[in-house]
Amino acid sequence: MEIAAPRPKTEGLNLMKRVQVLVVGAGPVGTTAAYRLAKAGIDVMVVEALAGCPEDMRASTMHPPTLDMMAELGVLEDLEVQGLRAPVYQYRNRRSGEVIEFDMAELSDISRHPYRLQCEQFKLSRLLVRKLEALQPGSVRFLHRLVGFEQDADGITAQVETPFAIETIRADYVIGADGANSSVRKWTGTEFEGFTYPERFLTLSTAYPIEKHFDRLVSVNYVADVEEWCVLLRVPAFWRILVPTHSDVTDEELLSDAYKDSVLDRLTHNGPAVATSHRTLYRVHQRVAKSFRSGRALLAGDAAHLNNPLGGFGMNSGIHDVWNLTEKLREILKDGGDGDALLDRYDRQRRQIAHSFVQTQTIENKRMMESGNGEQRSEMEIQLESVVKDDARRRAYLLRQSMYQSLAEEAGIG
Numbered sequence: 001m002e003i004a005a006p007r008p009k010t011e012g013l014n015l016m017k018r019v020q021v022l023v024v025g026a027g028p029v030g031t032t033a034a035y036r037l038a039k040a041g042i043d044v045m046v047v048e049a050l051a052g053c054p055e056d057m058r059a060s061t062m063h064p065p066t067l068d069m070m071a072e073l074g075v076l077e078d079l080e081v082q083g084l085r086a087p088v089y090q091y092r093n094r095r096s097g098e099v100i101e102f103d104m105a106e107l108s109d110i111s112r113h114p115y116r117l118q119c120e121q122f123k124l125s126r127l128l129v130r131k132l133e134a135l136q137p138g139s140v141r142f143l144h145r146l147v148g149f150e151q152d153a154d155g156i157t158a159q160v161e162t163p164f165a166i167e168t169i170r171a172d173y174v175i176g177a178d179g180a181n182s183s184v185r186k187w188t189g190t191e192f193e194g195f196t197y198p199e200r201f202l203t204l205s206t207a208y209p210i211e212k213h214f215d216r217l218v219s220v221n222y223v224a225d226v227e228e229w230c231v232l233l234r235v236p237a238f239w240r241i242l243v244p245t246h247s248d249v250t251d252e253e254l255l256s257d258a259y260k261d262s263v264l265d266r267l268t269h270n271g272p273a274v275a276t277s278h279r280t281l282y283r284v285h286q287r288v289a290k291s292f293r294s295g296r297a298l299l300a301g302d303a304a305h306l307n308n309p310l311g312g313f314g315m316n317s318g319i320h321d322v323w324n325l326t327e328k329l330r331e332i333l334k335d336g337g338d339g340d341a342l343l344d345r346y347d348r349q350r351r352q353i354a355h356s357f358v359q360t361q362t363i364e365n366k367r368m369m370e371s372g373n374g375e376q377r378s379e380m381e382i383q384l385e386s387v388v389k390d391d392a393r394r395r396a397y398l399l400r401q402s403m404y405q406s407l408a409e410e411a412g413i414g
């Protein structure tokens, strides 16, 4: 009997799909990266493990510089019709009802979009997927999970599990925008330094008019209290309510009707009358990857850094990561730029901002929410009041919380 000669190893390579940039994850960060690269004429593929962009209730705030970026991508008009403009945000003392208000209209001399857009993150991801598919048909692959990759001097060979096969994709670069549990981060052996808070955060969404129970509530409200602070955020169809929970209560109890009723009783005095359409529990981390670059594999968004949601910086800073990164990839792939130098600079710039701004500010924002002092003014409230009364300090505060300051700092990092 004749034994077939073994197939030469290179044969399989002919069947490989080839792209310039493989993006892992079709969340807001991956889709922004892919669409911006595609618009620059770079051949991209997005692989997403799920069957579509999930309708999860996480980010809903887009800050002014992110809106500037979306305008440049040509998608802002489509987003605006799906969101709400929120120029004003408030800090409130839950017990005294005292309000400290900031108005981003004060930034209209430097910003074309001096407001937050309250718009759920899945609306952005889905819009960008549609745009990307129109520009590069077939470039978004749902039910495609990255299951491994190897890199050599010239590129990355990735294995992707599809419903019917393991496919091989060869790319010049891989962007790991695959979220908090990033496989790209794990396979590159990158440490994810930081800590996890003991309490989980509970988010509830309701169409009930919460504003009836407060004086002058706006669309973005941070309500400080030493026992149970909360965030009240408006999106077009719902109020979203975010509260911390006690670490000794089980998930089941926290997601029960009884717990929902108790949270909403404290806000509206009639919890059972308030129906919710979503209830989700989140673990909250403060972590930054030790490096955002491992050769040709780049980390961005939640894969690279995690923070508490107070201030709305997670998704926004992830989008700012890929704004920086895609510009450098364009320079490398289109203009023959120096790959090592440019990608090392990406790592330096965005990792430093993750530490100096995103981590520092979100930890501080959480401390402020917890700093209630009953009816009395807390130290934080006194500080904020003095900021709001001083023109120069108020402007600096607005520039920092709107994220313009962090982008200016990033540009100065060599």
Ligand SMILES: Cc1cc2nc3c(=O)[nH]c(=O)nc-3n(C[C@H](O)[C@H](O)[C@H](O)COP(=O)(O)OP(=O)(O)OC[C@H]3O[C@@H](n4cnc5c(N)ncnc54)[C@H](O)[C@@H]3O)c2cc1C
Residues within 6 Å of the ligand: 024, 025, 026, 027, 028, 029, 030, 047, 048, 049, 050, 053, 054, 057, 058, 059, 060, 061, 062, 121, 144, 145, 146, 147, 177, 178, 179, 180, 182, 183, 201, 203, 242, 282, 300, 301, 302, 303, 309, 311, 312, 313, 314, 315, 316, 317, 318
């Ligand atoms: C309660 C809450 C409120 C928040 N509010 C805000 C806010 O107002 N503003 C803000 O800026 N941020 C906010 N955030 C943070 C924000 O949700 C995240 O920062 C954002 O989702 C990160 O986007 P991403 O694209 O990096 O990751 P993700 O949105 O997590 O997307 C990652 C994608 O990768 C896919 N994936 C994972 N592994 C693989 C694999 N091996 N192969 C293929 N696909 C894979 C996943 O299925 C997923 O679709 C909030 C977070 C929480 C929990």
